[in-house]
Amino acid sequence: xxxxxxxxxxxxxxxxxxxxxxxxxxxxxxxxxxxxxxxxxxxxxxxxxxxxxxxxxxxxxxxxxxxxxxxxxxxxxxxxxxxxxxxxxxxxxxxxxxxxxxxxxxxxxxxxxxxxxxxxxx
Amino acid sequence: xxxxxxxxxxxxxxxxxxxxxxxxxxxxxxxxxxxxxxxxxxxxxxxxxxxxxxxxxxxxxxxxxxxxxxxxxxxxxxxxxxxxxxxxxxxxxxxxxxxxxxxxxxxxxxxxxxxxxxxxxxxxxxxxxxxxxxxxxxxxxxxxxxxxxxxxxxxxxxxxxxxxxxxxxxxxxxxxxxxxxxxxxxxxxxxxxxxxxxxxxxxxxxxxxxxxxxxxxxxxxxxxxxxxxxxxxxxxxx
Numbered sequence: 001x002x003x004x005x006x007x008x009x010x011x012x013x014x015x016x017x018x019x020x021x022x023x024x025x026x027x028x029x030x031x032x033x034x035x036x037x038x039x040x041x042x043x044x045x046x047x048x049x050x051x052x053x054x055x056x057x058x059x060x061x062x063x064x065x066x067x068x069x070x071x072x073x074x075x076x077x078x079x080x081x082x083x084x085x086x087x088x089x090x091x092x093x094x095x096x097x098x099x100x101x102x103x104x105x106x107x108x109x110x111x112x113x114x115x116x117x118x119x120x121x122x
Numbered sequence: 123x124x125x126x127x128x129x130x131x132x133x134x135x136x137x138x139x140x141x142x143x144x145x146x147x148x149x150x151x152x153x154x155x156x157x158x159x160x161x162x163x164x165x166x167x168x169x170x171x172x173x174x175x176x177x178x179x180x181x182x183x184x185x186x187x188x189x190x191x192x193x194x195x196x197x198x199x200x201x202x203x204x205x206x207x208x209x210x211x212x213x214x215x216x217x218x219x220x221x222x223x224x225x226x227x228x229x230x231x232x233x234x235x236x237x238x239x240x241x242x243x244x245x246x247x248x249x250x251x252x253x254x255x256x257x258x259x260x261x262x263x264x265x266x267x268x269x270x271x272x273x274x275x276x277x278x279x280x281x282x283x284x285x286x287x288x289x290x291x292x293x294x295x296x297x298x299x300x301x302x303x304x305x306x307x308x309x310x311x312x313x314x315x316x317x318x319x320x321x322x323x324x325x326x327x328x329x330x331x332x333x334x335x336x337x338x339x340x341x342x343x344x345x346x347x348x349x350x351x352x353x354x355x356x357x358x359x360x
Contacts, residue, residue, distance in 0.1 A: 007254055009332060011152035011313055011324045012141035014247030015254050038150065041167045044332075046339035052278065053338035093257075097332040098151035101165040103291065103309030103322075103349045103357070117208060117220025 004031060004089035006045070008038075008096040022064050022090045031089070032061035042099035047092050056094065057084065064089050133241045151313050154323035155242040156182055159235040160316040162323065168313065175314075199224070201354050224356040232319055236289070239321045251327035258334060267330075275334070279341055284308075284333075288326050290359045291351060292333045307358030308333070308348035320359060 006018040018034060020027040036059055038045060045056040047066050058067040065086030136155065144153045149169055156162050156177045164175040195209040195217055204225040211217050222228070256264045263273040271288035282305065285293040291307035311322030312332045322329045336344040351357035 008150045009251075009312060009324060009328045010144075010150065010247075011154050011328075012137065012144050012244070012247070013152065014244070014250030014325055014328065016150065034150070042165070043151075044336055044340065044343070046335045053335065055339040055343070095254075095331070095335045096150070097335055098313040098324075099165040099167045100310050100312050100332075100347045101163050101314045102347065103311050103315060117210075117222060118205075 004028075004092060004094070006031070006035070006094040006096055009098060020089075022088070028061055028064050028089075032059050035059040035066075038096055044097040044099075045094055046097070047087060047094045049087055049092075054087075060086055066092065066094065134244075137242065137244055152324075154314050157238050157242060157316065159238040160319050162314055163317050164314040164323075165312075199352075199355050204356075206356075228356065229359075235316070235319055236321045239316050239319060242323075243325050248325040248327055251325050251331060255327055255331055255334075258331065275337075277337060277341055282341075284337055286330050286333055287359075288330060289320050291320075291357060292337075292348075293358070293360070294345075304353045306345075306348075307351040307353070307355070307360065308345065309351060309357050310336075310344070310348040 004020045004022050007015045008018060010016045018031065020031040022028060035045065035056070039056070039058065045066075046053045047056055047068070049068070054068040056066045056068060059065075060067055063086055065088055067084050067086055070083045070085035140153050140155055147153075147169065151168065153170060154162060154164070154174065156174060156179050158179045161176050161178050162174050164171050168174070192210040192212055193214070195211050197206055197208045199205075200207050200221070203221075203223075205221040205223045207219065207221045209217050209219055252268075255267065259267070259273060259275070263275070267273045267286075267288070272285055272290075274283055274285050276283045281296070282294050283297050285295070287293070291309040293307050294305040296303045296305060309320075310333060311329055312324060314323040315321065316323070324332075333344070336347075349357065353360055
């Protein structure tokens with residue numbers, strides 16, 4: 001299988017699938033534009049690597065790879081970040097989650113009107 | 123639902139039209155639909171943020187001006203009386219206190235409003251989301267989700283256990299042989315949600331997938347982006 005597969009959570013359709021043949025440069029270039037646009041807009045793109053999931057930091061169209069952070073387990077805890085690693089898009093499942101709006105159950109997000117509030121009648 | 127009735131359009135027609143528009147515009151996250159019962163709260167990076175944020179079907183297209191003269195000073199949840207207290211300053215002068223009850227009646231109202239919000243969603247989208255979820259978790263957990271509306275997973279990174287729920291904040295807790303310690307109820311919606319409702323603009327299982335994927339790939343970000351509720355807060359829905 002030479003296809004990269006990206007499931008994009010979408011409020012109209014559930015999820016939309018973006019499949020691209022990793023051996024066709026045009027399709028990879030199109031995927032690069034879409035993935036980079038998503039990352040710029042704040043999407044959280046996660047890929048399955050072995051039995052874990054990792055967050056994608058960038059997309060390398062020349063090598064046809066997702067770029068993820070690869071912490072060095074040998075390094076001291078505070079210096080583990082910073083190293084990057086490429087994961088081939090071939091046969092890699094990816095999930096894109098739109099930027100979040102937070103969550104505010106119980107707290108009003110918009111200005112209150114006086115009529116919405118109860119008050120002491122004493 | 124007067125807007126739909128007056129124009130003889132079904133919600134399905136509207137969903138399809140908005141879905142087509144999203145495809146033409148290449149808005150990958152889709153375009154959410156406002157409802158009458160609650161205002162939309164949107165992520166700022168959505169291309170239609172200015173037109174949709176804060177809108178209901180009744181104020182769509184209007185200029186949203188806050189002319190109440192009330193400025194929010196502070197708000198907190200009053201556990202004893204189960205209400206959210208608001209301190210508001212009127213036209214820069216005196217601070218007034220008021221509250222919104224958040225007891226069982228509030229919860230019932232929320233549930234009824236969710237019925238309205240569900241009209242904006244396509245059941246096929248929920249089925250597709252369920253299919254995606256089934257590829258992400260083990261079959262017995264997926265069965266539990268279908269039967270009960272929730273499943274658990276323990277983070278390999280932190281050891282924290284999460285209870286992922288349909289239409290509810292994800293509960294984070296630590297469990298040992300002797301005890302279970304509640305950590306937080308994590309409320310987060312990708313793209314947007316309906317104000318003061320437990321419902322996001324995506325189908326409910328998509329919200330669950332978002333929580334699961336974010337927890338697995340970047341747990342720190344998942345906590346940072348979430349609204350963290352205590353166990354007795356109405357937002358925790360416990």
